[in-house]
Amino acid sequence: MRALILCVLLLVMTPPAVHAQDSSPALLVADSVTVESDSRLIATGNVEALHDGVHLSATRIVYDQSSDSVVIEGPIRLTDAEGTILLADQAQLDTRFRNGLLTGARMVLDQQLQLAATEARREGRYTQLRKVAVTSCQVCGSDGVPLWQIRASRVIHDRDERQLYFDDAQFRVLDVPVFWLPRLRLPDPTLKRAPGFLIPSIRSTTLLGTGLKLPYFVPIGDHQDITITPYLSPVTRTVELRYRRAFHNGDLTVDTTLSSDSLLPGEVRGLFFAEGAFDLRDGFKLTFDIETVSDNSYINDYGYAGGDRLDSALEVSRARRDDFIASSIVHYESLRETENNATQPTIIANARYEKRLFPSALAGELRIGGVVHGHFRYSDRDFDGDDDDTEVDGRDVARLNVDLSWRNRWTLMAGMRAGLTTHLWLDRYATRQDITSEADVSRATLGTALELRWPFERRGAQGGRTLVEPVLQYGWTGGERAGNPNDESTRIEFDEGNLLSLSRFPAQDRREHGQTLAAGLRWMHAAPQGWRAAMTVARIWREEADGDFTRSSGLEGEVSDWLIAGRFANDDGLSLTARGLIDDNARFSKAEARAAWSNTRVELGASYLLLVTDPEEDRDQAQSEWSFDGAYRFNRQWTGSTEWRYDLADQRLDRVGLGLQYRNECVEVGMGVSRRFASASNLEPSTDFDLTVALKGFGTGGSAKEYRRTCRN
Template sequence: MTRGRRIVPLATPPAGRTPVALARAAVRAAVRATACAALWLAPLPALMASATPVAAQQTAQEDDSPALLVADNVFIDGEETLVATGNVEALQGTTRLTASAITYDRANDRLQITGPIRITDPEQGVIILASEAELDEGFRNGLLKGARMVIDQQLQLAAVEAQRVDGRYTQLRRVAATSCQVCGKNQVPLWQIRAARVVHDQEERQLYFDDAQVRLLDVPVFWLPRLRLPDPTLDRARGFLFPTFTSSTLLGFGVKVPYFIPIGDHQDLTLTPHLTTKSRSLEFRYRRAFRSGKLTLTGAMSSDSFRDEQVRGYLFADGVFSLPRDYTLTFALRSVSDDAYLNDYSIQNSDRLASTVTMARVRTDRRISFDLTSYQTLRQYEANATQPGLTAAVHTDRRFLWSRVPGEFRLSLAASGLYRESTLDVDSNDADDITDGRDTARLNIDGSWRDRWTLGPGFRLGLEGHLWIDHYITDQDAAVPDRITRFTPGAAVELRWPLQRKGRNGGRTLLEPVAQIGWVGGSRAKNANEESTRVEFDEANLLSLSRFPAADRREHGMTFAAGVRWMHEAPGGWSAALTMGRLWREDIDSEFTRSSGLDSLESDWLIAGRFANPLGITLTARGLLDEENRFTKAEARAGWSNTRMDLGASYVLLVTDPEELRNKAVSEWTFDGRYRVTRHWETSTEVRYDLADRRLDRVGLGLQYRNECIQVDIGATREFASANNLEPSTDIQLTVALHGFGADDSAKEYRRICR
């Protein structure tokens, strides 16, 4: 017998016995008591394994660590009964059992446990509480009274009694299940599921409800004779997901009910019927993971009453794969049945779809990529037959460094082709260009050398030379030659003077004036302009020999570019940057449009800046300022982000430019924001306002409530009529999700605190 959580009690030495002799006797008694307890408690690991999931049982079986029993008192009653009382703790591996007393009757193979009982397994996240328990038949079957099960610190199941069956199933009777925090005896959870019986399958990690009744604030709202739900430890479970209720002026009132189907450990399928008063749709998403990449397919098929088409739909395919020799394959394929489908069903707000396939490899001294792109226009005033239906391109760069030769040599090769379905030639006298079907191809080779030196008081002098070899092929266009080959030389001299200052408190400031004199020989070839109809003049190409985005156009003649860059990092954490620059050219280039800022001998002033501070405020802006101090093109973005809110505002300005098919100026404000009102309430908004037309283009509002057991999302969007959306529409969505089923988005951080 042991007392006070010690094997042998310390007592006053009896007369005639020395302390040494007493110590030896105590050790012998301790050995006998320990051996006896170990013999009697040999079945204890099986008991504890029976109260934990199968995965934990396998772990315990693989764990050779001994079972430990700690109690205030441990003694043997007779020859068949072992009794442990007072703060009893039994441990095996990661599983721990605590109780007031444990009595094991070896003759009847019965274990009686007096509560309060608590069985925990941190690895599996399961906690079982009971007032008393009785187990037998190898400790795989038994009965627990006043039982409560807590799974993954989320789902609570309270029952009058729980029965263990075959070490796998836990049957609970007269059950109330919820993941809501309940404070006080008289309070009720926000939601709960009452059931006559619940069976927890620990191997499949599923919960089966019989005669289930869903209650909100203890008011019955739904009844099901049978209900199956995954427990919180299961990542991927077959079954229905939470529905979404929708309302649209175009589609009417409807509901989405997703059904998730896992297919092994590496793929799954989600089918989502979307039933509305005016349409029937089946949405789907298929995902598969490979050893070398991943694939995702999304799409839908619909039948509605407001369009003439019988069956409408779309299909998107996205994937990325690693190929041999360090190549990466990336693709994004897009297809839709008609121009209005994506807008009607609020899937995507696009006016063109681009399907791309890219294979690329990047190394230290070389890069190569292959691209294939197909376009599908959704604009009513465009025809797919005259749009670039298919384009192909290959691009490779390589640089060479030789120890005996100064500088760096680069060799670049680019080839591309463009195909239109139309077989009609372009006629320069034909005003109806929608029937034109010009096809083009080009090959461009760029050989260059460049080097830099440091001179005098920190000047950086750079020199580069280029030789371009261009070959253009044009079919079905009588206005340009069929074949053109050009050799074009170019050179540039660049001078920088970076000036840096460090403050006493750690602040840093950089001021860098830059200037470049560039020259490109030859004259412009008479090939068709397919890819350089839109030019962006910004700080990235201020010191470039050509500001056209592609090689079907090049700048020629002498140019001079100058600018200044300023950057500052303050000790307090805020930073700012400003870039200004301008370009002067020898001759006017007629290929530059008005909004490019490069259509005269002197370009518009390029101004770009940014600002950020530790409070989360960020500002970025870029614009082109003309001679009359008016912006011909501008964009700006302001944001304020912290743990409670994320606010942003954007502005875009584009002047009228008929050469870019823009007969009206574009001036638009966009505001988007998220604000966390309280710990559980969050709002969001989106507003897009067209300043040129003085009308709202889009308004969206959202409201979310979230705690440890429920999430409610309400969203409303109003789309006004535009060039891409001829019918205004209003969409409303409502989603209610109950936390505690499945492992995703557990919302433990939103758990309320009882006071």
Template sequence: MRGSHRLIACFFAAAVTAATPAMLSAQTDVTASAQANGDPALLVADNVLVAQDERLIATGNVEALQGDYRLSASRIIYDRSADQLTIEGPIRIADPEQGILILADQAELDEGFRNGLIKGARLVIDQHLQLAAVEAARVEGRYTQLSRVAVTSCQVCGPNETPLWQIRASKVIHDQEARQLYFDNAQFRLMDVPIFWLPRLRVPDPTLDRARGFLFPTFTSSTLLGFGIRTPYFIPIGDSQDITLTPHLTTKSRTLEFRYRRAFRNGDVTLLGAVSGEDFRKEGARGYLFAEGLFDLPRDYKLRFDIRAVSDEAYLNDYNYSSDERLASNLTIARVQTDRRVSFSLTNYQSLRDYEDNETQPGITASAYTDRRFFFDRVPGEFRLSAELSGLYRESDLDVDGPDDDLLVDGRDAARMNIEASWRNRWTLAGGLRAGLSTHLFFDHYVTDQDAAVPDRVTNVTPGAALELRYPLVRRSPRGARTLLEPIMQVGWVGGERGLNANEESTRVEFDEANLLSLSRFPAADRREHGTTLAAGLRWMHEAPAGWSTALTVGRVWQDTTDPEFSRSSGLDNETSDWLIAGRFANPLGITLSARGLLDENDRFSKAQARAGWSNTRMDLGASYVLLTKDVFEERNNTVSEWTFDSRYQVTRNWETATEVSYDLADRRLDRVGLGLQYQNECIQVDFGATREFASATNLEPSTEFDLTIALKGFGIDGSAKEYRRICR
């Protein structure tokens, strides 16, 4: 309440100069000509009396205002000689800047509200946390000392109603500047039943976002780790960094988790990690470290890194930190502009699969890429020039395929340089037919080491061209509906023949609507399609006035020769490809459907995926399906067919549930089952989760986990939970 002494002084000075000793009535307004902190002071009351030039008495709906400060009472008496302010209630003092509201029956304060006594006080912080006391003392304008206090954030509607939880204390001190609450003889009560007692307790008030101290614990139970408790401790380090240390103690392990965050002027960095010691393993300490950051560099470059490392294959799964089967650590520097793009990346892979040896996997990869567009006034169309350098390294020195199950040479190291120059242009012909022509020249150089089956050096210069035709047909209805029907076709040709370089990056081919019209459907430039191809399809889209929309794409590719590098499940292993079918649907009710698949000559899907969802303010429902047929070329010895269901449902205003189920149709077994339950009202939040993991790899063990977190709102919980506040009747 700093500045209040100036406000009251202005009231008094204005009243002395503007009023007579007689009673002033009928909503007398006294406005101070003096200003405190640049804000005019204002006193409004039904009656104002100045007695003997020493006492100002304001009665009847008294309001004192200055800037954001507002005080209201039934009567205010200010004695200038004694520097004493007597306020009769009901009293309401609001400080919006600090988020503090004081309600009281009576108060005796000095001129600046810095010192004094408040009786029947009730302190409300951030419109949420309530502190009710027999009396409160103001000290030095910074501290509010409350005696015989009850603290809660629960809504209490009647004098006989008991809050769900409360803290009783003999004394509570609120440090308004540090925004801390200090309790003496604190007793926590649940439904007015004493649960535990602490001689001293310090907690931040709700207006402090980053307060040092313990956060609410989480109780855990796992079939692998046993029963435990996770207790985070938050440590702010200045305004730009902090660290959270979380001991996780179970009956079978001891873990210290940590999170470090720091913000810089040009970016930020976050570190996550844990170190564990266990009773059920004899390998010693285990742990993991994840680090990620994003920085702005000079000349509009962006630096992004994501580092991931773990001590062993099973640690992340055992402690439920991650379900990833491979960890990719990467560092990227990139710049994207209107007519050019530049990127540099370095990636390290760590496999967590028991049947994969990291020495024979491409552990380190590096690449540099740039492309640029050129436009010339006297030459139509657009010229593009791109260049890419890429390489990968394996720790193994073997130049043949070892006894493992993969089809790659164990020690093969490879690098490539690819340069592409192209020209392309588009025209609109008579009748609305759209035509596009592009010409290409590819220069490819490949270097291979430690592979006895392929040459060390391979160089190719390959020409290519493509003619694309589109005939968009658009119809608009009088009611506003729009429909697009567009036949599409491309004739492509790539000269030359397949080089003898190794296939490292194009072993997994995805045939979809994005590359239907493309000269090469391989994901990387270590493989290119050669010969003549014809791609044709049909696109249909519709948007209705009611807000729903739908789309469908059907396409197929014809090749003059079959490329042996296309696997069975790619849909491109024959001269006539599988049918590509993709569609989507969405409506204003929140229902979305999307599906994509490859239909072979036997009218069976060789690859398919689908997603259905329904989302609104009360629920989120989703179901996904994935089908991948058996394909030895892609090292998949069994068909993958899996359903995944996930949901969030707001049962009532206070109760919410979440579920997750993953079912393997091929093996006819559950992969994962998860259940979440949350209850919250204006003063408490309870989260319960249960997860059952069914192991599918030899390095993972099945486990069941339970988590329980109980948090008291008003202490370290974001938001005021106004939407959960009850209405007293």
């Protein structure tokens, strides 16, 4: 049996001067401890020593008081308070195990990056290694070769700055030299914000050729940074800049690019995007974003995110339990060839306020709300109703809408729920540059709605639950349509969210009038096996048809289309959602569906969209498309992905893409190819190829500890 000896002998034999510098004792555990000539301590057999956060294990330790040094025979394992591991064959250290020389050394940082050297010398905050091989790849067997490594004549690790400095560095892939650098500096894996190069990427497109992106990260303190990314190809010279700053009450991000290319020779192209969010006094929040580009095709040519309509917005808002207030101004810029920014609503201003009151003298809830809205077109030509001359129409609109409402709910016999809502709307509309409508319109409108619900719930013996709830609402809105133009409510959706609304127009420049009856049936089920399903079927009847409801809205005529919506999900990752509007002849006017399945290896998704022809919505052809996206994890390291979108109406591919990713404990490689088939004449079809390579184990490459492999014997 091992003789366990716990000693404080290093403390006893350490000179008083050392005690003054470091009063903490060194604890020693070994199979055998002997003292020679009152100045040498020898510990052998399963030796372990602890001192001031440093843990040392070795085969033999010899302490010489005359030289105040410790000679250690390996195999040696030394772990310091920061978690750095040093492995060595032999070592000669001071009594605190912090300074000295280790031979046959290997250093492990953050359980990721390995530095193997012939010797390592520790001096305070610095560890200097000679003839070094650096890698984060797992190597199994003495003849194993890492996927990548950096060979250097010397490496210095600065513990305080958490930096690695290389002399005469040679980067190798499968032990084949790739390139050489006389000096190299990299952050160690514990440093998350270090100045230096980030993950490079190679991008090849049919428009811009093959180019390289090499981002450089510059931290400016702990609260802000800037990333500079040169992008060079035979066609373009581009600089991308990203600035980020965190404030005590918010954050700011700015993205901008400048390009000089042969696509538009002699022109400077670029974009400027900025967004921020800040907390103000009294619970108010400020949010803003700015989006602008040099030309309509720039975003498509360079593959930047942003869409084909840009919006710049500023909003101040506050949401509390019983009141909400918001004010915003938005500037829109369309990049579509078919849209003229002079005749599109370009500058839009909104202000909204809503307050809930619960007066003791009046049961129920009283609401007071108001909206001020205005939108402006740059064109100064009057709207004359000529559809062939719309590119010069410049109608401008402003409105004020006040809503006073009272609502209450009751529980009747047999669990039936009743609700009553009454409204008084006060509206004022001002229209300019439109000879077809009145310039100023004012009106007061009354409305009321009576709602009945009768929920039935059934609980199964094994824990399943089923809810069936018929819903019926009678609504009435007085008055007639005012003479203001329909300039906002041109795209109407009919779904579960507005089934029980008195007006299904998206904006308050329009209201439904007359009597309506809405009826629906909702069914929900939660099975004990873990799957859940729901379905809604509904329809609306009205006293008179509303001419402002278009064909694809599903609300045209005195009787609406059937609204059918359903969803399904289970614990195996499968989910289905579908919604459609179908008429009495079983024809869809609008439909959408989404199916998805995900687990630890597979992520699949498919969507379908159908919109019928509707001249009132500027849609002369039906729109129908399939889209698919998916990813499959072949094994722990390899993952493939794909996406495509197919236009069923035009019978052509709109976009297709393939991706492949390899990842292990020391490298991440991403490859992708995508093809966009542009339909607008100001955009060009393009094929993009992307390649990114990230070395794991450094602060710039991120961690991949979860991918660490185990060697088999």
